[in-house]
Amino acid sequence: MDLRQALKSDFGIEVLVAEGEGLRTSPWVIEPCSADDATRTQLNVFRGLCRGRRELWRLLQAEPAVDVGNHIHRLRIETISFTADKIFTETRAYYFDVSHVHGTPNAATPPPAWSDTRVSFTAAPQIGWLHFDQTIDNSRDQHLDVTLLYSGWGAKAAIYVYEPSDRPKLQAPFRDVRESELSAVCDHILTLHPTALTPWQPHLVEPFLLRHLLIQDDMSVAGVAVDGAYFVKLRLTYFDDIKMRSLMNETIAELCSSINRPRALI
Numbered sequence: 001m002d003l004r005q006a007l008k009s010d011f012g013i014e015v016l017v018a019e020g021e022g023l024r025t026s027p028w029v030i031e032p033c034s035a036d037d038a039t040r041t042q043l044n045v046f047r048g049l050c051r052g053r054r055e056l057w058r059l060l061q062a063e064p065a066v067d068v069g070n071h072i073h074r075l076r077i078e079t080i081s082f083t084a085d086k087i088f089t090e091t092r093a094y095y096f097d098v099s100h101v102h103g104t105p106n107a108a109t110p111p112p113a114w115s116d117t118r119v120s121f122t123a124a125p126q127i128g129w130l131h132f133d134q135t136i137d138n139s140r141d142q143h144l145d146v147t148l149l150y151s152g153w154g155a156k157a158a159i160y161v162y163e164p165s166d167r168p169k170l171q172a173p174f175r176d177v178r179e180s181e182l183s184a185v186c187d188h189i190l191t192l193h194p195t196a197l198t199p200w201q202p203h204l205v206e207p208f209l210l211r212h213l214l215i216q217d218d219m220s221v222a223g224v225a226v227d228g229a230y231f232v233k234l235r236l237t238y239f240d241d242i243k244m245r246s247l248m249n250e251t252i253a254e255l256c257s258s259i260n261r262p263r264a265l266i
Contacts, residue, residue, distance in 0.1 A: 003028070016031040018030070020095075034101070050152075119230050127254050129251050132148065196215045232259060
């Protein structure tokens with residue numbers, strides 16, 4: 001079974017790879033497609049491979065590999081894997097033949113996974129150590145309400161972008177509105193998980209107000225930010241480990257940078 005068939009069969013991930021092994025001497029050959037589709041293929045290859053290897057990963061660099069040959073691109077990724085008593089970090093380089101691609105793919109600046117002119121937030125394919133899986137459109141009529149799903153080994157996140165249901169509340173200072181919304185989110189989590197532990201108070205990582213909860217062996221993070229007339233809500237869950245806490249804090253920081261600083265709801 002070749003790479004394309006394996007990733008489709010094992011994870012439902014589509015890649016436009018005709019042949020190759022990702023090596024300097026045998027790069028993955030991307031089939032004829034647009035530059036954006038080629039970029040998605042490059043990132044999806046890593047999503048599938050690292051999921052199979054039970055590794056977290058993030059893209060470090062994407063560049064033409066002129067030292068190897070024309071139309072060869074080199075992508076470097078950092079990976080992290082966990083065993084019972086050790087954590088392994090590795091940097092790897094993989095190679096792609098893009099000679100059949102219409103245009104020039106650039107995984108370093110990929111097209112957004114989702115965007116909407118009504119909010120400043122743009123969903124990137126990679127946010128820290130997590131990677132975009134799918135969009136779920138929950139909207140009715142013209143109201144914005146979407147769920148964006150991300151994952152990495154040992155971690156998953158949902159980012160919700162939606163309009164507040166109670167418009168009169170918008171007259172209150174946005175800090176009060178944000179605090180009230182987070183309280184409602186946490187109440188719902190505690191209803192679903194009544195044995196969850198809440199040893200930490202809500203804290204600010206602007207533009208998010210965050211609350212950490214322990215649900216059995218997992219850390220669950222709830223967060224709410226204000227983006228114009230909309231909320232951006234985060235639900236992040238990962239196995240609780242000191243290293244994972246650090247990696248997911250990096251992920252939250254990167255998410256924060258993708259949203260304008262808080263401003264009054266309009």
